[in-house]
Amino acid sequence: DAKTTQPPSMDCAEGRAANLPCNHSTISGNEYVYWYRQIHSQGPQYIIHGLKNNETNEMASLIITEDRKSSTLILPHATLRDTAVYYCLHGGSARQLTFGSGTQLTVLP
Amino acid sequence: KAGVTQTPRYLIKTRGQQVTLSCSPISGHRSVSWYQQTPGQGLQFLFEYFSETQRNKGNFPGRFSGRQFSNSRSEMNVSTLELGDSALYLCASSISPREQETQYFGPGTRLLVL
Numbered sequence: 157d158a159k160t161t162q163p164p165s166m167d168c169a170e171g172r173a174a175n176l177p178c179n180h181s182t183i184s185g186n187e188y189v190y191w192y193r194q195i196h197s198q199g200p201q202y203i204i205h206g207l208k209n210n211e212t213n214e215m216a217s218l219i220i221t222e223d224r225k226s227s228t229l230i231l232p233h234a235t236l237r238d239t240a241v242y243y244c245l246h247g248g249s250a251r252q253l254t255f256g257s258g259t260q261l262t263v264l265p
Numbered sequence: 266k267a268g269v270t271q272t273p274r275y276l277i278k279t280r281g282q283q284v285t286l287s288c289s290p291i292s293g294h295r296s297v298s299w300y301q302q303t304p305g306q307g308l309q310f311l312f313e314y315f316s317e318t319q320r321n322k323g324n325f326p327g328r329f330s331g332r333q334f335s336n337s338r339s340e341m342n343v344s345t346l347e348l349g350d351s352a353l354y355l356c357a358s359s360i361s362p363r364e365q366e367t368q369y370f371g372p373g374t375r376l377l378v379l
Contacts (some may be wrong), residue, residue, distance in 0.1 A: 188365055192370075197353075197373075197375075198372055198373070199269070199355050199357075199370035199371050199372045199373045200308070200355070200370045201370070202367050202368070202369055202370075205365075205367065251298065251313055251320075251321055251362060251368075252298075252310040252313075252321060252323065253298075253300070253308065253310065253357075253368065254307070254308060254309070254310070255302075255307050255308040256307065257307065
């Protein structure tokens with residue numbers, strides 16, 4: 157199975173940008189990078205995905221390095237509601253998602 | 266537009282019993298996938314349905330089964346429950362089973378097996 161590496165935890169001050177890194181050195185050329193988050197005891201929430209170009213939506217921005225071996229999810233103005241576990245993933249099939257252990261982001265007031 | 270709904274939200278069963286969980290996808294979504302999430306194993310894919318047909322199946326024993334109805338609603342069934350089946354069961358829907366189609370998750374059903 158494809159593996160990603162994320163820091164286990166990060167803190168961010170409310171109102172500041174949260175930058176969450178992910179290493180996915182085993183990614184192959186046609187695989188997308190996906191980001192989901194999960195607030196305690198709720199279902200995962202889709203955030204954003206990308207292939208090679210940087211992407212932005214109403215929730216976040218995704219920066220993918222040129223070699224595609226790593227990416228960074230950016231929450232531009234973190235709020236307390238952004239406290240969650242953030243999962244970065246890729247895989248041979250986007251239909252069979254596999255989450256790693258993710259990054260616990262804590263937004264501090 | 267309403268999100269993915271799952272019922273029941275919480276369930277307590279005893280070993281040996283069976284359980285049926287229900288999932289209603291987002292309106293217009295025809296693909297439904299099921300996942301099991303536990304602290305030890307993380308998120309694991311169970312199966313995916315589209316047009317009432319199972320398209321993919323994860324590495325779970327035959328005690329885990331599912332089906333999809335003509336209105337795209339789906340159910341999964343676990344027979345002869347074991348303590349290790351205690352988990353959060355998540356349903357995700359997408360418009361179609363196209364490879365990169367985004368999946369949207371429901372809130373899950375938390376199953377506790379005693």
